[in-house]
Amino acid sequence: MDLATLLGIVGAIGIIASAIVIGGSAGTFVNAPGLLIVVGGTIGVVLSQVSLAQFLGSFKVAMAAFMHKDFAATDLIREAVELANVARKEGILALEGRDIEHPFLKKGIDLCIDGHNPDVVAQMLERELDLHIEREETGIRMFKSIGSSAPAMGMIGTLIGLVQMLSNMEDPKSIGPSMAVALLTTLYGAVIANAFALPIAEKLKMILNDDRLNKMLILESVSAIQEGVNPRVLQQSLVAFLPENSRELALEAA
């Protein structure tokens, strides 16, 4: 589980909330019609851009940002080198039935065992990767859309509040509080966008990028295993996927 994401979002919202509570009168900051405009309007806009299925699936996508299980590149390298060892000694068919954790690596090895041509295997894995990226980008786009719609709805709410206040200024005492209420929707929109939707979109992008790099590593491993490359050479070649300072470890571990 990715603690940093949960910690970060809870922390940011907590800090904003405590600043409100410390300032006293936290009740002033709750305004049901304002919340309705911003949250309801944003949901409406996002719903209109996707299909119903995608909208309902978005919660699962958001969960991914928090629950993302990271496959460490070092573990992948170790596993690939092991597989290469076995394949070189006992032939690629010896890998059949082996327990392989990363599903993309498993899929690649299965294609090899099925006896497909190396070119075909590489092409199928590459397409799988490309299409996976396309699908994930829909989720990212949805959170970006929340991040741009919420402030827009906040502004619309504030404009409505201002017009109502300005067209009815008989009681000068009510001007301040009315304006406070009008500003609330802008605040809601800013918090939803900046402390929730945009960070999640950014996190999903980071996850997708890590995932892409891991899959490129696997693609190369599968090709090498199929061609019977020397496991040590494969390992040497794969460490390029690690940052400079963690290569020593990966080479020792193997």
Add this chain to the structure above:
Amino acid sequence: MDLATLLGIVGAIGIIASAIVIGGSAGTFVNAPGLLIVVGGTIGVVLSQVSLAQFLGSFKVAMAAFMHKDFAATDLIREAVELANVARKEGILALEGRDIEHPFLKKGIDLCIDGHNPDVVAQMLERELDLHIEREETGIRMFKSIGSSAPAMGMIGTLIGLVQMLSNMEDPKSIGPSMAVALLTTLYGAVIANAFALPIAEKLKMILNDDRLNKMLILESVSAIQEGVNPRVLQQSLVAFLPENSRELALEAA
């Protein structure tokens, strides 16, 4: 029909409208000259960017966002596998006169039946796809243009209102209501852009993307059918176009 889009836009505008009505004095929010500036000005600007034919065609394009008939990728895969089965057993000519629902798939199969070279078929379908995308992007650009012109016209309207108010401030009582009226055009522009034009533009982009993926799936199917690939192999290869969790179903169904 794509319920989510209709629901979303009607919902967002409904929420905004009800917030106005609940605040009382909904009449304050209707201002004919303001509406004229924002709606008329935006129409003028968009009209100036396209040809008359494209402008009149835009309503049909907008309808597409609501009425979009989605070809499910699973159905396309099933149909392609069926066609591959027939073609493999009885030859490609046996597909002549068959009822094929997706027009792009039909076109591809027709080209095969006409006896064109596989390279030529692939190239013609690819170009058809590229040119289709270019044409659709004109429609998307038009709604984006509405989405950027409406707020600009709203701001122009507000500036005009402010100048009129400021240069004539003899009656202090009229300042508030005059300013309220001035702000209305900004509100109109924001609503048109954020609850109508930009969501439709985004939806059209999503539709175009789904369509592109379906056509890529078809492109591959047609090539495979023409080359007489084993239907099971074709099916295995096409499931990459589906999200991981719906592949099982597609494989069973076939």
Add this chain to the structure above:
Amino acid sequence: MDLATLLGIVGAIGIIASAIVIGGSAGTFVNAPGLLIVVGGTIGVVLSQVSLAQFLGSFKVAMAAFMHKDFAATDLIREAVELANVARKEGILALEGRDIEHPFLKKGIDLCIDGHNPDVVAQMLERELDLHIEREETGIRMFKSIGSSAPAMGMIGTLIGLVQMLSNMEDPKSIGPSMAVALLTTLYGAVIANAFALPIAEKLKMILNDDRLNKMLILESVSAIQEGVNPRVLQQSLVAFLPENSRELALEAA
């Protein structure tokens, strides 16, 4: 002539003007120093970015947005099929001296008649197209530059007006009108950008895109004519450049 562009821009500016006139006191909206800052400043900025020749040529470029003569793709297809017919029956030299309306098509046919190699013809036409696009983009960039400079100059003018007003507030009665005057430059900048410069830039982009598609159609036609492709096959292949619903007509007409 492209009526939509003229209609659109005149319409948008007309609506803004009538909103001003209806509000009474149209005179308030004319401010010579303000106009000087926005118009003069914008001209200065744009002038500094281009050469003198390009600047003076910009009026001709703007005219193109209004006077653009559209070659309909259907006409181009008909002409190309005719030429292909003649070339196939009587040889390519029979096209010499023929009256060909579209200059790019004429150039392509002339290159064929001169006896250049098909590869050379294609390469020369492609480069001609690429360089044409580069040249046109200079014009587009100029109108975009007007569109971003005018609001900036408007803001500078407003800031100057505000500073002058704020540092001299002895007569409270003059505050309103002074502020009105200060806001005028922002209004000028917004109108110039949104109802004039940006729409023209967008229109020029659309024209360039149509032109590019037409030239790609011609490129393909010239190759086919030179290689003696069957005119019916050429026609079948070129209709991909038309939207789905106008293909029937083009095929009948031929």
Add this chain to the structure above:
Amino acid sequence: MDLATLLGIVGAIGIIASAIVIGGSAGTFVNAPGLLIVVGGTIGVVLSQVSLAQFLGSFKVAMAAFMHKDFAATDLIREAVELANVARKEGILALEGRDIEHPFLKKGIDLCIDGHNPDVVAQMLERELDLHIEREETGIRMFKSIGSSAPAMGMIGTLIGLVQMLSNMEDPKSIGPSMAVALLTTLYGAVIANAFALPIAEKLKMILNDDRLNKMLILESVSAIQEGVNPRVLQQSLVAFLPENSRELALEAA
């Protein structure tokens, strides 16, 4: 020398200055601490992004925007055709010691004379061009950075001024002038960005683009000269680099 750039920038700043002077009390617009924040802060930010050498070199880069010597494409074509004539008649070595004005053309011809392979010559010139573009882009990025930092520093200055004014409002008479002073930094930032830094960045981009086109023309000329292409054919091919309406002249002149 490129008069338009100098004229444009001096003109834009002059118009702004005269609007200030005409408004009386030009002295109000000079505020030493404000200037320090905007100019000093911007210099600091830009300095932090580049090396000391690049920063000091920026003045030379800016000068380039004003002093840019344009090689007319028509002159380059004439010179290339001349060289092609000589090379075809007397061999490429006859070009040794010839006076060639454009340094990139000279370099290309020198490489041919040194007896390098056509492929090697083309590759060296292309890389030279790519690396030249990369280097120039550093200068452009610096002026863009000034253009985004100056308004930011202006806003920071205004915020500081507003906080100082608001926390000390005992004398209501001083509110106006204090606010005027606070707004000055925003004005400084807007003028520096919009009437100086961004236009220069844009101009440098235009120069770089012209330069790139000229060098592409030269690249092609050098290849043709080395391969002994017919000078008339070379000329026909190079006119594609000229706008349609100046081709006649170039063909006659030669």
Add this chain to the structure above:
Amino acid sequence: MDLATLLGIVGAIGIIASAIVIGGSAGTFVNAPGLLIVVGGTIGVVLSQVSLAQFLGSFKVAMAAFMHKDFAATDLIREAVELANVARKEGILALEGRDIEHPFLKKGIDLCIDGHNPDVVAQMLERELDLHIEREETGIRMFKSIGSSAPAMGMIGTLIGLVQMLSNMEDPKSIGPSMAVALLTTLYGAVIANAFALPIAEKLKMILNDDRLNKMLILESVSAIQEGVNPRVLQQSLVAFLPENSRELALEAA
């Protein structure tokens, strides 16, 4: 050490600080809850976008902006030419054990000594370069994220302050100071973004770009050394990586 970056950032912040101190009442500008919202909220948002390890590593990345050791391209060229000289005279194995300063050059030469194929060496170095760029971009993205989150948090803080002030305006004397406090968070966000985070992001991008060019120079050198290219020819070819005016020196020095 890269003095310009330190100088620049310290200078920009120093100028802002001194403007505050000169205005008197520097104490007004310190507000603990405001600082907490902006700094704490920004940390939360950034933390949520990266893994814990990346977040803690960011300080090291920032240090890189200040401590960046620049390998001068001239030194690299000199070293590459030396190596080429030795390799040509005594064979590539003579380079074994030699002291090579730049780690990427060392890695390339080591691969050559290990007897890898030229294609394999080039491919491994290229991938190493690509993956290095991907890794560095994570650091850049983090500082960009600070640069966009800090102003957003600043705005949220100001909105909270305004709502609190407006809903409690009984004492008119407190309005000014309350608003001053509300504006402080916007000021904090603007300073953090514009005088710290964005300049560092920009600097890291510049460093990455220089690094990339140096590594491309090395890539070419290693290929040339392995193929036994004449050292003078190599030198001639590498000077293209230097700006025009420093080539003479590099050629003399060698």
